[in-house]
Amino acid sequence: MSAHPNSFVxxxxxxxxxxxxxxxVTELARPDREQSFPHxxxxxxxxxxxxxxxxxxxxxxxxxxGPDAPVRKFFLIATRKFADASEWTAIPVTGECELTNAxxxxxxxxxxxxxxxxxxxxxxxxxxxxxERLIGSEVAA
Amino acid sequence: xxxxxxxxxxxxxxxxxFAVGEYxxxxxxNAVEEIRNTQGLQSLPxxxxxxxxAKFRQTLERDHKRYFxxxxxxxxxxxxxxxxxxLVLRESNAAVLVDHTDRIIEIGQLHALPRAFQGEExxxxxxxxxxxxxxxxxxxxxxxxxxxxxxxxxxAVAGTETTKSKGAATA
Numbered sequence: 424m425s426a427h428p429n430s431f432v433x434x435x436x437x438x439x440x441x442x443x444x445x446x447x448v449t450e451l452a453r454p455d456r457e458q459s460f461p462h463x464x465x466x467x468x469x470x471x472x473x474x475x476x477x478x479x480x481x482x483x484x485x486x487x488x489g490p491d492a493p494v495r496k497f498f499l500i501a502t503r504k505f506a507d508a509s510e511w512t513a514i515p516v517t518g519e520c521e522l523t524n525a526x527x528x529x530x531x532x533x534x535x536x537x538x539x540x541x542x543x544x545x546x547x548x549x550x551x552x553x554x555e556r557l558i559g560s561e562v563a564a
Numbered sequence: 565x566x567x568x569x570x571x572x573x574x575x576x577x578x579x580x581x582f583a584v585g586e587y588x589x590x591x592x593x594n595a596v597e598e599i600r601n602t603q604g605l606q607s608l609p610x611x612x613x614x615x616x617x618a619k620f621r622q623t624l625e626r627d628h629k630r631y632f633x634x635x636x637x638x639x640x641x642x643x644x645x646x647x648x649x650x651l652v653l654r655e656s657n658a659a660v661l662v663d664h665t666d667r668i669i670e671i672g673q674l675h676a677l678p679r680a681f682q683g684e685e686x687x688x689x690x691x692x693x694x695x696x697x698x699x700x701x702x703x704x705x706x707x708x709x710x711x712x713x714x715x716x717x718x719x720a721v722a723g724t725e726t727t728k729s730k731g732a733a734t735a
Binding site: 458459460461462463464465467470472477478479481503505508510512 | 587589640641642675678679680681682683684685688692694697698699700701
């Protein structure tokens with residue numbers, strides 16, 4: 424996927440769409456069989472197996488839209504950065520994703536810290552989120 | 565920055581599959597001394613039961629050795645289920661109550677637990693195995709009972725026994 428700085432992947436969660444920088448997105452995956460095992464990590468709901476890789480599933484919908492987020496049907500596979508390595512993470516989303524090019528505008532008003540900018544599209548303003556801050560905000564809570 | 569290495573590591577390894585609640589786990593076969601039923605378990609003396617060590621409720625005397633029995637539901641923070649088998653661990657004073665054991669199989673790959681998992685599971689599991697298209701956590705036997713937990717339990721039981729014998733002597 425293109426890593427152009429003005430390239431973003433739009434993903435729906437319920438009626439709202441959010442965006443991630445395209446450079447951090449690896450793949451848009453069809454519905455897959457999620458598997459789970461006991462753990463105590465917040466937001467993680469299980470793992471997917473994709474081409475021999477075991478990918479953790481991190482459901483950020485409750486953070487973005489609250490507890491009543493509709494059923495997530497697809498997975499957006501993004502790269503998370505850790506201290507010494509990076510790792511794929513599957514983000515459940517409610518519909519198909521879309522690649523777009525737009526100028527990243529600075530966040531305006533009172534927005535959560537994980538919103539790193541805004542995209543002004545034809546009929547909507549889309550929040551661009553930083554995955555690390557988004558997940559970190561909930562884990563730290 | 566490099567990607568996390570998901571390549572298999574280690575050689576083939578025999579593991580025992582077991583279930584707790586709706587979940588399936590694996591444990592290295594060479595970490596288990598015996599699989600037995602739940603007969604012969606004794607309740608821990610009340611003085612030895614503390615909220616911090618709530619997962620230990622029973623003991624097993626076997627070959628002049630005392631084992632502290634771990635409730636795996638509490639260990640893995642699961643809802644209660646019906647335990648029918650006991651895994652007596654080797655080189656440990658812990659035995660683990662599980663719902664049932666399945667079979668011994670050989671696994672060829674042990675995948676690292678993804679870094680996104682940052683909770684207690686990092687101690688619970690050595691890694692993940694793919695078994696018949698299922699992702700199965702391979703448990704870390706040492707995580708069932710730490711050295712400090714063993715010391716506290718041992719002291720509590722010894723203290724209770726001392727009190728009992730003193731009471732019997734004065735009666």
